[in-house]
Amino acid sequence: MAQDVSLTSAMRANLLSLQNTVKLLGRHQERLATGKKVNSPLDNPTSYFAAQSHLNRANDLAARKDSMGRRSRRCRVPTAGSSRSQR
Numbered sequence: 001m002a003q004d005v006s007l008t009s010a011m012r013a014n015l016l017s018l019q020n021t022v023k024l025l026g027r028h029q030e031r032l033a034t035g036k037k038v039n040s041p042l043d044n045p046t047s048y049f050a051a052q053s054h055l056n057r058a059n060d061l062a063a064r065k066d067s068m069g070r071r072s073r074r075c076r077v078p079t080a081g082s083s084r085s086q087r
Contacts, residue, residue, distance in 0.1 A: 007015070030039055038047045 027043075031037065036051070038044045038051060041048045
């Protein structure tokens with residue numbers, strides 16, 4: 001049996017307000033969980049894409065730094081060996 005539920009306008013307004021509050025709590029919980037101010041382009045497109053650009057740049061710089069570190073270790077090994085053999 002289906003029963004109709006009637007809501008007054010005040011009850012309907014309260015229900016919509018509660019639904020919006022739940023939606024906002026979910027968004028804030030996601031931000032707290034990820035540590036990001038903006039998680040998707042829907043939150044703030046300008047900030048999101050700027051953050052993505054900075055993240056990509058940081059990853060590129062980290063990769064270059066690692067590559068430079070590996071190269072300097074390769075150079076140190078042969079020079080250390082040659083200085084020992086000259087003694």
